[in-house]
Amino acid sequence: MVRLEVPGSWGTPDPEQLFEAFNSWVEARGITLYPAQEDAILELAAGNHVIMATPTGSGKSMVALAAHFFALARGERTVYTAPIKALVSEKFFSLVEVFGPEKVGMVTGDSAVNAQAPIICCTAEILANEALRDGADADLGPVVMDEFHFYADPHRGWAWQVPLIELRGRSGAQSPVQFLLMSATLGDTSKFERNIAERTGRDVVVVSSAQRPVPLDFEYSTTALVDKLEELAGKQLAPVYVVHFSQRAAAEQASGLMSLNLLTKAERELLGERLKNFRFAKGYGQTLSRLLKSGVGVHHAGMLPKYRRLVEQLAQEGLLKVISGTDTLGVGINVPIRTVLMTGLSKFDGSRVRQLNAREFHQIAGRAGRAGFDTEGTVVVQAPEHVIENEAAARKLAAKHSGDETKLAQALKSKPKKKPPEGFVSWSEKTFEKLIGAEPEPMVSRMRVTYAMVLHLLNRPEDPVRAMRRLITSSDETPARQAQLQRRALEILRELLAAGVLEKLDEPDEDGRTVDLKLDLQDDFALNQPLAPFAVAALELLDPESETYALDVISVIESILDTPYQVTGAQVKKLKSERLAELKADGVDYTERMRILDELTHPQPLAELLEQQFEVYRTAAPWVGDYELEPKSVVRDMVERAFTFIDAVNFYGLARSEGVLLRYLTDAYRTLRQTVPTGKVSDELEDLTEWLGEVIRQTDSSLLEEWERLAAGDDPEKLAELAQKHDNDDAAAPPTGITGNERAFSVLVRNGMFRRAELFQQEKEEALAALEREHNPDSVWASADQWGDALDAFFDEYEDVYVDAKARSAELFRVNKNPADKPGFWHVVQVFDDDQANHDWGIHAWVDLAASDEAEAAVISVHHVGELRP
Structure with missing residues (x-):
């Protein structure tokens, strides 16, 4: 790719000069800006905030590139944020290609590379923490917030709101921060326009376009799914992404599609040649191999990363006709498709089954249609399965009694209709039509207050009590909710004072502080594993001479990691199955069996010891109350059972959750390497850590290699090599022999x-x-x-x-x-x-x-x- 360089002789560039330089680079790549892109880029060059609420495929990423380029030209530091680490990482590598490795850095919760670079890619939480620490003094220019509809996310929305409040102008002066907020489903943005302009002293311009570059055609289908897919393929409307709302449904549906005649002989030969050198492991890999050779892909978060990447590559090369996946399609995964087929309009959201809202529907539907390839995208929604079956039965009866309306009416009346399953939340063509025309729902504020937020505010040269009050009252919460948040902030403040973390000053200091911090917090506080300091303290409880020492260290580390619920759930299921057989053999009655089984949990080594120590630790470090200790045994269980990765997958039935297990093992390996002090590492623990790393490498090295490359530091040559390396080379490269380590x-x-x-x-x-x-x-x-x-x-x-x-x-x-x-x-x-x-x-x-x-x-x-x- 042609690098986007900033001329060294510009001095202070004017808006027109900025736009012309960027547009020249765009045209040199054979691209012409859409009108909406041009409008947004001109406003950014003029120094205005931009809210870009344009459809998917309208080139918002190009506008973000312009924001970064303008920042470099002005000598400003710029930030790109996204909701998930995978998107942050993907953007990091793409920006390295455009601007060069020395100009781009990345900071996530567990990785940092070239963190002093002028362009930083980070998760929203990282930016929010910086905004809390530095406020109006933050060294920032353009701030690009991608997928901004996450502002309404129940768990993470606070991180999208905090920068809008805290990165304000000081004492009426214009803020140096310039926001670019991007999403295809923002809905009403008037409150953002008003509040951002008032706080920063800059104009806010909304760039929206109802005209998609690739228009969509909508269809409601009462045809059986397999028949519908054959019909779409026959009409040259492939590739088709079949959207499910669970990983299980996506995997099971894919297996039922292998009988479809989707590929020509030449396409089959080309696909076979493409897959010849790819390493499919045992477990789900063998199933996926058969699916891909028939032109069917699978894509969901439970898969190994190398399999997801392969599916994305094959889709980009036009070799897959159908991809059966989950609704993660709406979060910007890299699968170019022509047709989106939704298997339903209801989903389980973690607490209940409900119909999709307008934002969710448009996020998914908007992925249809490939800019530069398709003149039109297609969105198909399947009717409920019982409706499809009833209509098929009615058509069959109509054919049988053709011409005899009386017999047909009697047959239809006597034929029992299939009913929906219990608890089913239905939808209809009317639901579908309503969603097509519906505007995205207003985004609801999700502000919260935590210990970490209070501690970050203590870095400010102002009274943190006043700063927290202003943060809460400036939020978009209702007055009642603001009152709740203020009470919570006071509770946290009192606890920090009681624990001796803070001290109350007799009179305000020169910065107006009424309280001050008594402890020295680590420089990377709240950036890395938040409970890592607790784990280090807990290691002091272990006996290095114990025969179980190495395994106990692993248990301490596992207790501070996020729980992989698919894995621990499978452990409980397995334990219950084995225990049930024992209880039946012992003649235990049903009621007692159920009571005993209900009390079973996944293995939790050292749980009592660690939980007691956690309560003690919390008295001196109250902020750990933001997090939960989660004792579990996944790595330790694999060691004790002498399991390989595939053994664990097969034993617990995790074929559809291999990726979940691998991510957990990778997190455990990283944390073991980063957290356990050298003096606490025994020979056996070092052996087990090496073994764990090799298990990960032999299963799928992509996650581990990415972390190790990032951990290597800021070497521009290594980053350049990384940016130039082609994904296909990675997939086809022969693995290092397992005996090499x-x-x-x-x-x-x-x-x-x-x-x-x-x-x-x-x-x-x-x-x-x-x-x-x-x-x-x-x-x-x-x-x-x-x-x-x-x-x-x-x-x-x-x-x-x-x-x-x-x-x-x-x-x-x-x-x-x-x-x-x-x-x-x-x-x-x-x-x-x-x-x-x-x-x-x-x-x-x-x-x-x-x-x-x-x-x-x-x-x-x-x-x-x-x-x-x-």
Whole structure:
């Protein structure tokens, strides 16, 4: 891409000069600005705020580029914000391509790169925190707030409102901040126009356009979904994005579409060639591979990132005809489509099932139609399924009794109609038509007050009590809600005073402060993992000599991470299933069984200890009350069960939530690396951390590689290389051999051997044989009878074999990495911790290194189970 450079000889550029320079760069790329784009860019050049409320596909990103360019030309610092980290990261890399790596930085909740750059990409919360800390003194010029309709988000809307209030002019002077607020579904913006102009002393201009660059055609369908998709494909209206409102529905629907005849022979061959070098892992990867080869994609947040990216790339290349996904389409995912087909007009919003509102409908519908490719986009909404089935039955009867109105009327009357499922929230063609013409609902204020907000305000050269009162009374909340927020702010202030975090001054200081901070907060307060300081303090409670020390450290770290509810929910489901079988076998009556099952939760190691310590810690650091401690066991569970990633997915039935598990494991790895002090890292913990990193890399390295690249710092050459690297090269690149990281591979082998010891202790000969059959189907140990004989021999001599932390210790695992008689193999022995502590029995096996690299897993072949051999 041609770089957008700022001439060094400009001095102070005038608006016309700014516009002409930017427009020349646009034209050099063969692009002509739309009228709405030109209007918005001229207003930005003139120094006005711009609210850009134009349809999807109208080029709002180009206007944002102009805002950043103008800032560079004026010597100002500029910020781009978005609602989610993925969009922030995507914008960061695209801006690096346009302006160069030295001019662009990124700050999110857990990553920072080139943070002193003149252009910063960040989440809305990061900008809100800066606005709270610096207020009118913030060193900012243009502030681009993308997807601004998130102002009305119940959980995060406060972060979109705070900058509008706090980045104001000082003492009647004009504010240096210039806002560009962008969304296709803003609705009535009059309150923003009025308030922003009043606070900043700059004019606010609304740029809107009812005319979409690619107009939309709307259709209500009573045809069965599969038939409708074939019809759309036949009319050359593909690619079609089929919108569902749950990941389960998206995945299940996709599997039912493989029978569709969507591709020509040439297209199938091209798609097969494109996928030839892509690495599909076990689990959902095998299903996705079959779907893609039939021209059907799947796209939702539960997928591995590499799979979502592949689907986006194939869609961009025109190789997919149908993509079955979720309504995340409305948050700007990069899937160019011609037709949006909504499977319904109602969704579960976390608390209840309700009809879509106008904003949600238009956000999704607006993605139809590809600028530069389509002359028209198509939006199809399916009638409720029971309505479609009833209409199909009516058409069948009409054909059967054609010409005989009496018989037809009788048949229709006697034919029972299918009813909607219980609790179903219905919609109709009238609902659809109403939504098409409806304006987006007014955006509701979502202000809140937290400990962190109070502490950020303490950085101001003014009284934080007065600053908080002004923030609340300037918000768009009702008077009653403002009164509630003020009471909450006072509660927080009193608690901070009581805890000794703040002290009340006898008289105001030179800045007018009536309270002052007594503690030194870390420089990156509220930017990184908020409970990380607690985790460091909690590590002091652990005994480094304990056999479970490394696992306990992992449990401390897991307690401060966000809970992956799909994973913990699957754990509870599995526990209940196993416990139910036990209770039934024990003859426990139904009522008691249900009571016991209702009390089951996901595993929570160290929960009591950590929760007690958290309450103690909170007395000295009240701000942690903004967050919840969440003890859980995901990483630890994988270690204790000796699971690989695929083992965990299969055991808990997480095929549709692989991406959720991977993101959690990546967060755990990052936090282990960033948070645990060097002095607290034992050899075993280092081994487990290396193993976890390798599990992530072998599953999908994209999340981890992005973090590691960002963590590498501000090296412009590395950033330039990153910006130039093509996504296809990433997808097709051969993986690093799993044996390349010997330390991590050793843990993988140890886990594999210990898993066999656990199954041996549980006397599960069939499961042991199945492990052997996975890589060595011809081995004698692929027979359950062979394992049964070994079990009989062991338990004739011993009562039990232990599988606790001591049994997992390095002393009971032996490895020879250079056997003279078998190069390219390791010889390993898992010694049994028998009840007499003789340690003279175990499992002997060979580990094939070359086969392990090929299989991307430890290929272990058992050759002896019994008394130890020299």
